[in-house]
Amino acid sequence: MLSGVTAVLEIEGLRKTYRSRRKGARQALDGFDMVVEAGQVHGFLGPNGSGKTTTLRTLLGLIRPNGGRMAILGEEVPARLPEVAGRVGAIVESPQFFPHFSARDTLSLLADAGDVPQVRVTEVLELVGLRDRAKERVKTYSLGMKQRLAVASALLKGPELLILDEPANGLDPGGIREMRDLMRQLSASGMTVVLSSHILGEVQQICDSVTIISLGRRVASGPVAEVLAQHSGGGVVVRLESATDLPVAAQVLVAAGARVDLKPDHLLVTGIEKPAWVTRTLAGRELYVSELAPVTVDLESVFLELTGTAPVAGVHRQVDQSVEVPA
């Protein structure tokens, strides 16, 4: 084990460079680190081309890394992957199945291949809501149904660690909610879930912790609340009874040592210890606060800030075009 007794998944300094004669070398992972604690639902976030899928594929032995160390359930991978694979369920990127087999056949064959009892097939079909359509060919399934089948295949082993790459892709709103409930249910049963998703609202709702990757490097990690707090900047929004007093109030606060961003109808004040200091300082100059609220950020804004992928009017951002953020 690399570090920590409760870590289910550990990655240190993972590097992967894709080499192509035509396109040259492209560094997909550049010393990436990640730790997932046992029993958590862990969000794994990053823009397109940031290295998420490469990380997951490397972890699961599909891609060979150029450097770094990885461990799953305390076993170093890829060296000990065959020993630990039976305890890891995974879907990677879009669900892919043989189109002419039924869902039941698909799962039944996987169960045979993995020495899993056939009774599990019925159980997981029930769990993902495909019981009544299990005998139909996969080629007749919608993307959402294929996604459910993919999740069922990952759950078939009854894994200790479940790795899901975009599991909500193609699901209808009801399906997304069911998936969210399923994640919570699995987590409550003691399963560790690593969830890669672009639906950041969902991630914020169901994940205990997150890792954000950009340009092949980790740019943020930790419990969701901590990551949000780290990037809210401890700022407050200040509104006065009269908006015309805002420039004066800004000068007062700057002179008192705060950092102030003057907006048309409010001030954004950072670099202060307590919000009450703002009220006290302004009241001393007979400027009265009508609203004082802490700045709240959501995962989406943190994600966009950290990965430098926020849309800019008139600019068409290209895939792989992210802003490098200091580690």
Added chain:
Amino acid sequence: MRGLIKAEVRRLAKRRITRLMVILLVLGLGAIAVAFSLASQKIGPAQIAAAEAEAQRDYEQALQFHQQMVTDCEAAKARGEDITQRFPPDCGKEPPFAPQREQFDSSWHLPYEFHFRDQFGVFISVFAGIVALFGFIVGASYVGAEWHTGGMMNLLLWRPRRLSVLFTKLGVLLGGVLAVTVALGAVWTAVFWLMGKYDGQTGEMTQGAWESFALSGARGAGLVLAVTAVAFGLASVGRHTAMALGVAVGLGVVSEIGIRIALGIAQVRFADRWVLSTYALAWFEKRWELTDWNSCNFTFSGECEPDKFIVTWQQSALVFGVGTAAVLAAAVWLMRSRDIT
């Protein structure tokens, strides 16, 4: 490991292309057997008498034509016409222009009679060729579709030992194709033996004759397995069924047409020694003789003997063995080293 083998056997048997190809294979082989069964007739006194009568009719008809020709010739001669351009000397009254009874062999009019001992060897080659085509399509599609549809990636998430997965799939495929070959080969042999017994002749089937057929069958099965393995290897290298089919078509065009034409233009001696089908023929026939008709070696008796080049079944085994091993080695190397994206 037993679970993986069981899963692969089920997967192979469940595939539509496998089932379809088995049905087509049985129908194709059945059609050949039925056609030959209908064509073959046991020859007895009645058939011989009918053939004799037919030969006699042909002879008499020829006599009539000849007589008419002689009459026409003599009439023309009496009119003083130049007959040398139109008729043989002496109006063809004498042999070889006059028909002789012995020229009309009654055996020409006998129906086809299948002779098991003499002819079944050819049918073993036909059987092996058809089953090899079956093995090629099933083998290429089995692993090609797995790669193409993402099934292989899914399986590797369950079974990360890549070579173990590849060899299990190959083993199951070869085992399955061999089982089909042996089962259908036994039926094929029985059907043709019955054909010989009831619609033709079996001949004297000594132990040596059966052993010879068994060896031909074993060589045929070997070729079927080699072709199947090559198709599997090519589709695995290209991660698509079309890779194997494309290479097969390309090789066919280059080897059977391109090389023949190019070497023919360059007047290379024994050009067919560079063509794959020559080695397939040598494999089935034990040896295949190529002749250089432009050469001449005078013998003591003054005859002209052309140069010959012999391709043996051992040489064929080397060519096909090395080819199969090279394709499989490439598949193994890529399976070990490639990133599965």
